[in-house]
Amino acid sequence: MGYMKALAAGLMLMQSVLALAAWNNPYPGVDAKKNILYTAFAERPKHLDPVRSYSSNEYAFIAQIYEPPFQYHYLKRPYQLEALTAETVPVPSYYDKHQRRLPENAIAAQVAYSVYTIRLRQGIHYQPHPAFAKNKDGGFRYHPLGESDLDDINALSDFRESDTRELIAADYVYQIKRIADPKLHSPIYSVMAEYIVGLRELADNIKQARQQQKDSVGRYLDLNQFPLDGVSVIDRYTYEIKIKGKYPQFLYWMAMPFFAPIPQEADIFFSQPGMKEKNLTLNWYTVGTGPYMLTVNDPNRKMVMERNPHYHDDFYPSEGEPGDADTGLLTDAGKRLPFIDKVVFSLEKEGIPYWNKFLQGYYDRSGISAESFDQAIKVSTGGDMELTEDMRAKGIRLLTSVAASTYYFGFNMLDPVVGGYSERSRKLRQAISIALDFEERISIFLNGRGIPAQGPLPPGIFGYSSGQDGMNPYVYDWKQRRAQRKSIEDARKLLEQAGYPNGRDAETGKPLLLYFDTTGTGPEEKAKLDWMRKQFEKLNIELVIRNTDYNRFQDKMQNGSAQMFEWGWNADYPDPENFLFLLYGGNKKVGNNGENASNYENPEFDALFRRMKDMDNTPERFRIIDAMMEIARRDAPWVWGFHPKQFTLQHQWMFNSKPNLMANNTLKYARLDPEVRAQHRERWNQPVLWPIVLLLLLVVVSLVPVVISYRRREYGTKP
Amino acid sequence: MTAYIVRRILYAIPILLGVNILTFALFFVVNSPDDMARVHLGVKRVTPEAIDNWKSEHGYDRPLLFNSKEAGLEKITDTIFFQHSARLFVFDFGQSDDGRDIGYDISQRMWASLAIALPTFIVGVLINITFALLLAFFRGSLFDISGVILCVILMSISGLFYIIGGQYLLSKLWHLVPISGYDSGVNALKFLVLPVIIGVIGGIGAGTRLYRTFYLEEINKDYVRTARAKGLSELQVLFRHVLKNAMIPILTGVVVVIPLLFIGSLIMESFFGIPGLGSYTIDAINSQDFAIVRAMVFLGSVLYILGLVLTDISYTLVDPRVRLN
Secondary structure: OOHHHHHHHHHHHHHHHHHHHOOOOOOOOOHHOOOEEEEEEOOOOOOOOOOOOOHHHHHHOOOOOOOOOOEOOOOOOOEEEEEOEOOOOOOOEEEEOOOOEOOOOOOOOOOOOEEEEEEEEOOOOOEEEEEOOOOOOEEEHHHHOOOOHHOOOOOHOOOOEEEEOOOHHHHHHHHHHHHOOHHHHHOOOOHHHHHOOHHHHHHHHHHHHHHHHHHHHHOOOOHHHHOOOOEEEEEEEEEEEEEEOOOOEEEEEEEEHHHHHOOHHHHHHHHHOOOOOOOOOOOOOOOOOOOOOEEEOOOEEEEEEEEEEOOOEEEEEOOOOOOOOOOOOOOOOOOEEOOOOEEEEOOOHHHHHHHHHOOOOOOHHHOOOOOOOHEEEEEEOOEEEEEEEEHHHHEEEEEEEOEEEEEEEEOOOOOOOOOOHHHHHHHHHHHHHHOOOOOHHHHOOOOOEEEEEEOOOOOOOOOOOOOOHHHOOOOOOOOEEEEOOHHHHHHHHHHOOOHHHHEEEEOOOOEEEEEEEEOOOOOOHHHHHHHHHHHHHOOOOOEEEEEOHHHHHHHHHOOOOOOOHHHEEEEEOOOOOOHHHHOOHEEEHHHHHOEEEEOOOOOHHHHHHHHHHHHOOOOHHHHHHHHHHHHHHHOEEEEEEEEEEEEEOOOOOEEEEOOOOOOOOOHHHHEEEEHHHHHHHHHOOOOOOOHHHHHHHHHHHHHHHHHHHHHHHHHOOOO | OHHHHHHHHHHHHHHHHHHHHHHHHHHHEEEEEEEEHHHHHHHOOOOOHHHHHHHHHHOOOOOOOOOOOOOOHHHHHOOHHHHHHHHHHHHHOOOOOOOOHHHHHHHHHHHHHHHHHHHHHHHHHHHHHHHHHHHHHHOOOOOHHHHHHHHHHHHHHHHHHHHHHHHHHHHHHOOOOOOOOOHHHHHHHHHHHHHHHHHHHHHHHHHHHHHHHHHHHHHHHHHHHHHOOOOOOOOHHHHHHHHHHHHHHHHHHHHOOOHHHHOOOHHHHHHHHHHHHHHHHHHHOOOOOHHHHHHHHHHHHHHHHHHHHHHHHHHHHHHHOOOOO
């Protein structure tokens, strides 16, 4: 009886201890009610240097830290640029080849140079950083460092002193010069070298200097000693960029982290001997003027960003789209940013732990993986996607948006069978375009998360039309007020007109055999490939899958030996040029190493592209895009595929979330209620103790016969 | 014994060289330096110029094994193989292809691997030995048969099932431990409970069955019969005689894996988000980072050889009849 009382007392004690904190809380208990956002990253970032970084998983960090001169308005649509560290978004000045000033509405053919003059806001300061720390005599505290000075240093936080400095125009110019440094492998160098005056020459000069410097590896090379004709500092807060021709999209590039400022002190600081050996590099340690600064930098486990104490005045927008006020998106209008003190990113490679932690309240936001889709989303009677009862009961909210991306099925236009511009090959491609039922594919493999593409432009990009105007008439018919895929009979007729009646070559009588190159492996990919075969079987075409590894696939694409393939593109900026250039002949992969993977080249299309690309968003530009779409749809170098739909879930304690597909610096707008989160976490994560008790009892009960048996064997007696 | 150890270390050099050449050959059969550059530079806007720059920057613009353009010894030394692999022999792992110091990363990540592997190993061995002794004690009984069946069942279940099942029950359903993650110092403990439990349970089946076999082999020997004839109790026989003698084969399996505990578990670390050397290797393979793959294979080989030497030495400690010469 006494034992039972003790056991009960023990259990009660345990229960009371457990009530204080959830056992499964992956974070320190003391942080439970703090204003901290918890999120995750699935892949270790490779580069945090804004001159190199070019992927969304890296932008999740650096876009909160580094500030280019411009940003996208958080709420307004269509996407609009606004000033961030600049005073205004500049209107470029145009000049002809004789350096004569042209009017603002000058046509691209007249413009030899465009000049952007960027005036920065004064009083913006960098985050605290040891590179800025100074001695009493005014010299830098940590550069140059002696041989033994790094003995006790393993992370940036090990430097005891730090300081700040005001942002100046020279920092932006320095970063633009870094784009040309071959050692830094900036992915936009080749594009920028086409436009920024003198960038290519600068790259050559730096390359030569680096060759001469080879004997002293790691020594700092001062980029400021090399002139860059097209970029200059006008005064402390003003700089100027001169580009060749007229290129309105250049402003969008300047809203990307590639054009964020880098203080020269930081580059000198990290270039010191011994730094690289401890992974202390500008590629891993950031120094910016943004709302957050990286305080824990362990890409193998977690990254922590904290509020930058020197962050400049920045306020939540007061205007948005119609309806934003109703959904509470303007509640915080005019309030100072950022709202959240700290953001903890944990490395979470697997989808199941991520999803379960989200349901337990330990992550504030989550995407929806294929495994958890049915648990989260149901299709309503009207065919709409909505949250399941369980999700709604938890107060979870769903945000959806169509990504500024396109995924397509491409034909290699250099291929003798599916490529070319003859009526025969065109009709063959059109027939396949009808047969490949992307509505079905979206439904089966994407759980409905996508919209079938009618052309290369996704919604939200200038030039995109919805409804009947935007329909691809070669694949769809407008029936019952919606686009409906043409029948397979229509496709068969086209195939017959192409010279392949019933899938056989009319001249030779041989069955039509086509090849699809892919890197897909695994069960899900196999299902997709089976689906693909079935689509071609509708036309009696035999599809041969040529499965290969990623490297060989890239080789095939480079040398144009793939016949059909799948490819995709995510927008760099919200301009039709960024999608239509994928079909421009000058960008062919074969020969030009461009992004035109289909190697499509239609002189009519190309001429229109050249006219359209430098134009402002005018009705005339819209008409040109329409004409280009018509040509591309008729030629059908792609089966237009789909634009994916993004689904994001967030808990009830998160506010101000609006999908913005162009802006990456959106963390500063997010707000959360830590009190509500703490209450829900506690309620959802009460430890269940009976399994432990049961296990202990099982062990005891199973030991009894063992002990009895032992005593019998040893002593021949009963206990 | 010193001469023996020195000889074993000297034997290790050609083995390690062979491992290095094999790793190198296998890696470059699948990947060319151009492929590696493409993976590291990303998929957007990659020009041939950028690829050439990357190769030059990382030393992959040399010939693989033999440089016919150079003279003398440089025909061998001015190659990718020599430049990237020779330094390994002095444990200079160099830099990964994304510019991080590999030696530093290994020194940071091995502790996380050890934090899981060491308790899993120690607790696992103790439980396996105890359970196997119990089965041997009750050999032929219903308890023994049930135990063996249980072991076979445990062995037959996939490791992945233990991980997902463990996460589902202990973390999702019962809220007893965090489902994944890791922290430094004492805070790491709560993250280690689940992977250690899963690791131990996953290893019970195979370990217990093996050790039980060792015990049964010993139990039927003459000296055990003599011990029983002396009037010793069954427990005394098991612990004083059988256990000691069965330790020799047990040590063979146990000591050899001790150095490999540093290498970590590929699946476990990935599923639990443990930043150890196992996940380091997997990430490197996925990102085609030859520098890390080469370093980890080399390290694994060194540790395996070390394990074998330690096993030989441990023989002399537990069995006075064994002498190393």
